[in-house]
Amino acid sequence: MKTKLIFTFFFSVMSLLSFAQKDEKAKKEKWKYEPNFMVGFDVLNTGASFFSDRKMYQGFISSKVKGDLHGIIEAGFESNVYQKNSYDAKVNGPFLKLGVFYMLAKDPENEFNGFYAGGKLAGSFYTQEYFAVPVRGFGGSSSSVAFPSSTQSSYWIEATLGGRVQLFDTNFYIDVNLQPRYLGYTTKQDDIQPMIIPGFGRSSSKFNMGFAWNLAYKF
Numbered sequence: 001m002k003t004k005l006i007f008t009f010f011f012s013v014m015s016l017l018s019f020a021q022k023d024e025k026a027k028k029e030k031w032k033y034e035p036n037f038m039v040g041f042d043v044l045n046t047g048a049s050f051f052s053d054r055k056m057y058q059g060f061i062s063s064k065v066k067g068d069l070h071g072i073i074e075a076g077f078e079s080n081v082y083q084k085n086s087y088d089a090k091v092n093g094p095f096l097k098l099g100v101f102y103m104l105a106k107d108p109e110n111e112f113n114g115f116y117a118g119g120k121l122a123g124s125f126y127t128q129e130y131f132a133v134p135v136r137g138f139g140g141s142s143s144s145v146a147f148p149s150s151t152q153s154s155y156w157i158e159a160t161l162g163g164r165v166q167l168f169d170t171n172f173y174i175d176v177n178l179q180p181r182y183l184g185y186t187t188k189q190d191d192i193q194p195m196i197i198p199g200f201g202r203s204s205s206k207f208n209m210g211f212a213w214n215l216a217y218k219f
Contacts, residue, residue: 007014017040017138037063040114040175042076042214055079058095058148058199060214068103068111074120078198086144087195093126095199112173114162122181133192143162147189154189154197158210171218179210 041059049055058076064070068097079092101118103111132144162177183206194203201208 031125036219037061038173038175038216040074040172040173041058041213042212043215044211046103051109053081056198057082058212060216062101064111065100068106069100069119070116071100071101072118072120073098074122076199080124080196080198082195082202086132086142087130088132088144089128089130089195090135091128091194091196091198093124095122095124096098097122097128097186097199099160112164113166117159117161119157119159121155121157122199123153125151125153126198127151128189130189130192130195147192150189152187152189152194153202154183154194154200155180156183156197156200158182162212164216173216173218175212175214175216177212177214179212181208182206183208 015144028031034189039059039061042057045056045058049057056078058074058078060072060073060074062072070196074097075094077092077094080090082089082091099118099120101116103114103116106112115153127149129149130147132140132146134144136142158179158181160177160179162175164173164175166173181200183197183203186203188194197203201210
């Protein structure tokens with residue numbers, strides 16, 4: 001009888017341990033992390049920087065949030081000059097954009113291939129310097145004044161419309177998108193409208209259009 005109880009106890013313990021191991025394995029499989037994010041760099045604007053006064057470098061990180069909805073973070077740095085209509089100004093600084101986009105159409109065999117649309121909130125914190133600002137003098141004569149370097153900030157919203165396509169059977173993708181922008185608010189130096197805003201472009205109008213041609217890698 002004692003031997004029977006010992007064997008019964010032993011097999012009971014073994015069964016509980018086996019069940020616990022299976023349950024722990026199931027939990028690990030259930031909560032197994034599978035990377036679904038993409039990192040990209042704007043090749044077009046970087047390449048154009050070698051042939052113009054505008055030096056712009058930007059990249060992004062995007063990740064699927066739920067279903068066809070993706071979150072995206074863009075960041076970059078721009079340096080540029082403005083020499084037009086008697087204005088002579090220089091600006092440089094970083095910018096940041098946060099937003100989401102929705103896959104409107106996608107490849108049934110690859111959910112990251114397809115067309116998307118979305119929107120972002122953006123801001124830039126930059127340094128600007130006016131070497132010449134035109135002013136009208138006595139009797140209609142014209143002259144210019146200079147202003148020292150100052151730190152300013154601007155904020156805007158932008159839509160995004162683009163597409164992604166995988167490069168052969170690799171983890172690399174080409175991501176191309178258009179970015180219609182609307183300037184919401186900007187600080188000013190002596191009530192002078194900033195000529196250029198990093199990440200937004202020329203700000204003579206509240207509306208602007210951006211374009212990006214990215215080479216991206218999916219993890």
